[in-house]
Structures are given as C-alpha cells and as structure tokens.
Amino acid sequence: MLTLEELATQVDRGDIDTVVVAITDMQGRLQGKRFHARHFMDEVVANGTEGCNYLLAVDVEMNTVEGYEMSSWSRGYGDFAMTPDFSTLRPMPWHPGTALVIADLNWLDHDHTPVPASPRQILQKQLARLADAGYRAYAGTELEFVLYKNSYEDAYARGYRDLTPGNIFNADYSLLQTARVEPFLRRLRNDMFGAGLTPESAKGECNLGQHEVAFKYDEAQAACDNHVIYKNGAKEIAAQEGMSVTFMAKPNAREGNSCHIHFSLRGVRDGKPVAYGDGPGHTSPVMGAAMAGMLATMREFTLLFAPNINSYKRYVAGSFAPTAVRWGTDNRTCSLRLVGHGPASMRVENRVPGADVNPYLAVAGLVAGALHGIENDLALEDEYVGNAYVDETAPHVPATLRDALALWEGSEIARNAFGEDVVAHYANNAKVELTAFDAAVTDWELVRGFERL
Structure with a gap:
C-alpha cells in the first residue's frame, strides 16, 4: 500500500507517472480515469474528479437504458463526484509506473451526499x-475463473466457441496440471502481492482450465476492494500474456x-x-x-x-x-x-x-x-x-x-x-x-x- 507522502516522493522521482482513479459499477467492474501523476497530486488529491452518472445506469454492454430514477436522458446524464479513498492507494505492478486508488461516489450538492445506488456505499451503509x-x-x-490460451480478441472472433482451455484435464488439486500454467499463476500471485493484497494459495478446480486464487x-x-482489484487485474494480466x-x-x-x-x-x-x-x-x-x-x-x-x-x-x-x-x-x-x-x-x-x-x-x-x-x-x-x-x-x-x-x-x-x-x-x-x-x-x-x- 502507499501513503500520499510516499506517492508524492515516487512521483517526484519519476517512479510513478500514472494514477488510476477507479469506482465499481453495478456489474462489479472497475470504471474510471487514468491521470498523469503530477496532475493527480496537484489537483485530484484536493478536489477529486467527476464522472458521468450513467455509470450506474447502463447494462453490461454500456448501453443507456430506461427505468433509472437517478440517471436518464430527462435528467441530462449529469456528473457525480468521484472522491478518492486514500486508504486504498496502492501500486499496480502489472502496469509500469502506475498507482491506483478507489473512489466513492457523491452527488455534486452542497453536502456531497453519497450516491445511494453506489455498490461500495451500499456496503458502507x-x-x-x-x-x-x-x-x-x-x-x-x-x-474462481477459467483460463484459456486464446487472447480476448481471438475469443471474440471465434464467438467464444472452440477455445483452448489452460488445462485439458480436471485439475482439481493437481500439481502436475497446474504446473502447466504456473507462469501465469505465479505472476498473478506476485503482482497482487505487489498491489497490497495478501495471496495465500492457488489451486486447480474441476472445469478444464479452472483455477482459484485465495x-x-x-x-x-x-x-471487497481487494476482490474488484484482483478480478480486474487478472483480466489485464491474462491479456498481457496473450490469454484470457x-x-x-x-x-x-x-x-x-x-x-x-x-x-x-x-x-x-x-x-x-x-x-x-x-x-x-x-x-x-x-x-x-x-x-x-x-x-x-x-x-x-x-x-x-x-x-x-x-x-x-x-x-x-x-x-x-x-x-x-x-x-x-x-x-x-x-x-x-x-x-x-x-x-x-x-x-x-x-x-x-x-x-x-x-x-x-x-x-x-x-x-x-x-x-x-x-x-x-x-x-x-x-x-x-x-x-x-x-x-x-x-x-x-x-x-x-x-x-x-x-x-x-x-x-x-x-x-x-x-x-x-x-x-x-x-x-x-x-x-x-x-x-x-x-x-x-x-x-x-x-x-x-x-x-x-
């Protein structure tokens, strides 16, 4: 984990040049912005940032849909405030020179009242x-996840059919089978540790290519913060390795x-x-x-x-x-x-x-x-x-x-x-x-x- 003082030092040294400000949407996905680290330190630390309130009113494909009281065309799809929670500040080892902080969502009113539909604030209540x-x-x-040797782009082109799983047999507790994809699992464990999580173990599961990191x-x-960071990071690391x-x-x-x-x-x-x-x-x-x-x-x-x-x-x-x-x-x-x-x-x-x-x-x-x-x-x-x-x-x-x-x-x-x-x-x-x-x-x-x- 990083303190603001540590972040400032690393920004001054040039070790960190990018800061990701992330929120969690209804589907449990990280959404947000990437900031140049100097601008983050000079402006975002004190003032936060803003994002369109449709982020809590879209379907899984990011289509605007009807029926939400808080966000709609009739309301103009305005912004809400994204207020960083600096206790979540951490490096992102799978992206060079990058740190991440999770933000809470507040309305842009006098009291900066919490957005009721925000998943993180629902838990806080x-x-x-x-x-x-x-x-x-x-x-x-x-x-748990299923690992494929196909990239996300290849999987999409194939219509998500006929993909090659990371393991061709049931790998539940199998050291032999999990060794076949240990380079990926090892990077996953170590990068998550570098991001402030505490990985305990990785094991194979029953489905072909299925694994669990605890x-x-x-x-x-x-x-929950660690969960969403890990889930997003696992996808990004897999993509970097040409897998999914x-x-x-x-x-x-x-x-x-x-x-x-x-x-x-x-x-x-x-x-x-x-x-x-x-x-x-x-x-x-x-x-x-x-x-x-x-x-x-x-x-x-x-x-x-x-x-x-x-x-x-x-x-x-x-x-x-x-x-x-x-x-x-x-x-x-x-x-x-x-x-x-x-x-x-x-x-x-x-x-x-x-x-x-x-x-x-x-x-x-x-x-x-x-x-x-x-x-x-x-x-x-x-x-x-x-x-x-x-x-x-x-x-x-x-x-x-x-x-x-x-x-x-x-x-x-x-x-x-x-x-x-x-x-x-x-x-x-x-x-x-x-x-x-x-x-x-x-x-x-x-x-x-x-x-x-």
Missing part, C-alpha cells in the same frame, strides 16, 4: 448499521465458477471474534442469530448473490453449487457451510454466489441478513446432516433471475435494510437484463429449430 449493533464484519471471497481474510470493505480468463458463473456445461464468501463477526470495541459458543455447531448466540437471519433472507436477497441470467445455471444438484437453503457443519451441499476450528477461525461460508457477483452487494446482503437475525433474535434451525440436494422439505435457491427479481421486489426486509431507492434501482437492472435476454435468439434455439421444426 450496512457496515454502519452493524457497527451500531456492536459488531464488525470480516469476509473473504474465493473467486486471499487473506480481511475487514469486509477491504476484502472468464469469471462467468457458468461458461460451459461443466462446473461453474463460484465465489464462496466467508463471513464472521467481531466486536467493535475489542476486535475479538464472537462466532464461537455452545449453540448448534458450536456457534455463539449472536452467530446463531446471524446465520438464522442469513437463511431467512437468502431467497429474497439472492438477486445480490446471483445478479445475472447466467448466474442461475450453476444451481444444479450434485454440482457443488447449492440448491437447498440449509446450513451444515463442513457440508458443501448446503447454502451455508459452517467452517473453522475454534474461536479464532469459526466462520460461515455462503456458497450461493458465483464469480460474476458484485462483492460489495453480496457482502452487504450478508450483513443485512445477519442484522435481521440479530435484531429479531431469530433461532438457528437444526443443522442439516447428509445430502441437502435431496431434501424435499427445504426452501430452494431461486431457479431463475425472474424468480429472484420477484422475491427482491416483494421483500419488506430488503426495503427496510437498503431503502426503496436501492431496491428499485437493482430491480430495474435485472429487468433490463431479462428484456435483453427475452429478445435474443440463442444458439440452442437455432440448433433445435433451424431444420427440425
């Missing part, structure tokens, strides 16, 4: 509520890309973990209530965990992606998996999100769910033992984006936690995607119907 209740959230995101558990906002990675939840018919999110609570004042106790699975009363709240809100908040049409292709029995809204101790068939050994490491793993998730929104959903359980003193149901895929009595993760949208729009818990404006904003995002998909003619339809119907 939930973390403030949690702090008022006496707790801090810690999180870790396990982000990072150290951290405070919730820092974990995808974080699609389900890029093909094999295993999908997950983003399991580990979550725990600590006291605000003493910083001590509060998850361990004498309750079910050795949970404390507060952890039991938090998990009960996560289960109670899982279906209504699934839109935050699975934001795209493709997200729902993961939820197949026997796929290691959950279908039943149950919890179990070290049970990978459940939506919530309780893990850890003793007071210091006990945490809950939400297995619902895929790698396409926006981490700020997903962790905000976990915090809001935990608070719902704590504030209402919910009792944790008995843990599920066995194969939760065959539990016919369990509530199920919504099967489609349309189902998740209906649950989100009908949720009073979501309105109370996030506000009517946030619920409406992200409901519209889902409607935009559904409208686009409903109008598309898919390859499946062509194969099934071109000749035979």
